[in-house]
Amino acid sequence: MGLLRKEGDRTQCLSEQQFYQLREGAMVIEKDGYGEKVLHLPDSSFLKLFRQRHFFSISRIFPYSLRFIRNTIQLSERGIPTVTVKGYYRIPSIRRTAVQYQPLPGETLRKVFLSIDKPEEQTGLLQRVAHFVALLHRKGVYFRSLHMGNILVQPDGELGLIDIADMRCYRHSLSESFRLRNFRHMARYRSDAELLLKNSLFSATYASLTDLEADKIDHVMETTKSR
The missing domain is CATH 3.30.200.20 (Phosphorylase Kinase; domain 1)
Known part of the structure; x- marks a missing residue:
């Protein structure tokens, strides 16, 4: 402060x-x-x-x-x-x-995904996104506008955040309810949700790094996408 x-x-x-x-x-x-x-x-x-x-x-x-x-x-x-x-x-x-x-240099995650043709490159990027989101949650970052348009891929491949007005940072890691709410935010755009739900790779990678089950993540995003 x-x-x-x-x-x-x-x-x-x-x-x-x-x-x-x-x-x-x-x-x-x-x-x-x-x-x-x-x-x-x-x-x-x-x-x-x-x-x-x-x-x-x-x-x-x-x-x-x-x-x-x-x-x-x-x-x-x-x-x-x-x-x-x-x-x-x-x-x-x-x-x-x-x-x-x-601004941060780079392209939005959404734009980068659209430019990828090789499935293995898309798989690698999805895993990196899962690691990044797990890091945010572990460090207490609750970003209400978290979606692929506000995550930036920098020239060196590192991920960052833009358009950060709607955010709270806590001293502790996020609770399960806050994390699930954040996954709802990520699934508000149907095209984003379909990519994140593909083969359950994103949720499985996130779950391997945390104590939150992949099925819960997929359910929340699938329900949000279907609205």
Whole structure:
């Protein structure tokens, strides 16, 4: 928490003019009905914008932007590769806070799987994913947005996490109920679920590393996929 306070203390307040100078030449990656959410800046970094909620919202006390920074710190402490924060901003004129970060190099797991033709390569990658998820759970990482689009395969083959705003890190390993809930998250996309369920390789590898039975994992993902 001390590190998080230091990040908050280093907040830079941007005027409207300074904000538009920062985003000049940026590509809009994501937006919604409230406006821009993620910008790709000319220096190759990203700017993630967080809307300030209702005055009485908990996010006024602990903004989502600070949660994002907290998650990068806690993942780094656990040796899990993720994005690197470059700056933290308040932008009162547009009622936003923002985090500027350097992305991880690599491709999403989903994209990598689609590019693999050889069954043995797909098998090897599935086993690595199972090892990675088991590592996350053992280190107390509960990532609600855990799916193949948010797991990155780096150029050296190491796996990392992106889009980490919706996450909690605990000091203890995750309980069985939390782990099964996390497998439901992984099976929300049907194509992901079908790949993870193929030959029960993913669940069998995970089960060999933990005390959770493969049948329970397959059942949860199969049930979620069928909805």
